[in-house]
Amino acid sequence: MKKRILSGMRPTGKLHIGHILGALDNWVRLQDEYQCFYMVADLHALTSEYADTSAMPENIKEMVIDWLACGIDPAKSTLLVQSRIPEHSELHLILSMITPVSWLERCPTYKEQMHEIKGKDLSTYGFLGYPVLQAADITIYKAEVVPIGEDQLPHLELTREIVRRFCQFYGDVLPEPQALLTSVPRLLGTDGRKMSKSYNNAIYIADSPEEIKQKVMAMVTDPARLRPTDPGHPEICSVFSYDKIFSKEQLTEIEEKCRKGKRGCVECKKILLENMQKFLAPIQARRRQYEQDLPYIEKVLNEGTARAQEFARNTMQEVKKAVRLK
Ligand code: TRP
Ligand code: SF4
Numbered sequence: 001m002k003k004r005i006l007s008g009m010r011p012t013g014k015l016h017i018g019h020i021l022g023a024l025d026n027w028v029r030l031q032d033e034y035q036c037f038y039m040v041a042d043l044h045a046l047t048s049e050y051a052d053t054s055a056m057p058e059n060i061k062e063m064v065i066d067w068l069a070c071g072i073d074p075a076k077s078t079l080l081v082q083s084r085i086p087e088h089s090e091l092h093l094i095l096s097m098i099t100p101v102s103w104l105e106r107c108p109t110y111k112e113q114m115h116e117i118k119g120k121d122l123s124t125y126g127f128l129g130y131p132v133l134q135a136a137d138i139t140i141y142k143a144e145v146v147p148i149g150e151d152q153l154p155h156l157e158l159t160r161e162i163v164r165r166f167c168q169f170y171g172d173v174l175p176e177p178q179a180l181l182t183s184v185p186r187l188l189g190t191d192g193r194k195m196s197k198s199y200n201n202a203i204y205i206a207d208s209p210e211e212i213k214q215k216v217m218a219m220v221t222d223p224a225r226l227r228p229t230d231p232g233h234p235e236i237c238s239v240f241s242y243d244k245i246f247s248k249e250q251l252t253e254i255e256e257k258c259r260k261g262k263r264g265c266v267e268c269k270k271i272l273l274e275n276m277q278k279f280l281a282p283i284q285a286r287r288r289q290y291e292q293d294l295p296y297i298e299k300v301l302n303e304g305t306a307r308a309q310e311f312a313r314n315t316m317q318e319v320k321k322a323v324r325l326k
Contacts, residue, residue, distance in 0.1 A: 046083075201215075
């Protein structure tokens with residue numbers, strides 16, 4: 001029997017190359033070794049986007065197209081939409097009964113976001129309970145393994161604590177999940193800051209070749225290089241940090257030419273551009289195909305969601321029995 005995996009992403013818009021390297025490549029690799037459930041976390045998106053949900057349907061569609069284009073295979077993995085499976089919400093409610101508020105209030109991601117995110121009122125019951133919903137997502141499929149980035153570790157730790165508490169009260173019904181950390185080279189935005197939609201410094205899977213060219217050619221390099229013959233410092237150059245991922249084979253040459261002032265930044269960027277286009281071309285070709293076939297996307301989500309719900313229903317029955325709600 002293969003072990004089960006659950007992971008999810010909030011549908012907040014088009015995905016960028018950071019998502020490919022940080023999560024999707026890993027999700028794709030895990031598909032053969034595990035029974036994978038990949039979830040569109042639309043309820044989690046609602047915790048912060050509740051005041052304007054107009055983009056939700058579009059965001060879900062675009063994200064799933066990106067998943068498939070990157071190689072998530074519905075024949076191997078179950079793709080599901082969280083809000084279409086009421087068992088997620090039902091288990092969330094039961095888990096919320098046993099989760100001390102203090103655990104949630106001291107969660108580092110909660111404190112950070114309350115502090116950092118302006119312009120949205122996050123002082124809601126739902127937002128505080130974000131990790132409880134995540135615990136429900138994971139345990140409703142009795143997932144043993146949860147591939148996540150480091151930023152999600154506090155949530156997984158909370159899931160484990162909630163599960164332990166649940167089992168103390170009601171018996172050994174839910175397994176304690178393990179994190180599977182994605183070891184990623186952290187990719188910054190084209191301006192050297194954190195990659196983010198609001199900085200407009202990310203390269204999206206859906207970007208046209210022209211948009212990608214513009215973004216790469218505008219990338220920040222070593223500011224000390226005014227002429228191509230000035231010796232450069234690749235370690236402080238955004239282009240070079242991308243080269244480490246996309247131009248692996250030419251890396252020593254790129255570094256040497258930069259340090260010795262033998263190649264100008266414009267020429268150097270063109271090398272990166274070509275390598276990135278090569279990496280993205282097959283993904284983008286698949287993306288264009290899926291864009292043409294929206295009924296197929298809906299079918300994938302319907303079938304995956306139905307399969308997942310069967311599993312979720314069974315767990316919910318066991319949970320209710322354990323809690324003596326039946
Ligand atoms: N909170 C996760 C994120 O923002 C998304 C998510 C929701 C998730 N439920 C999950 C991830 C369950 C892993 C397991 O990235
Ligand atoms: Fe960066 Fe290349 Fe310019 Fe060196 S030559 S500073 S690596 S863009």
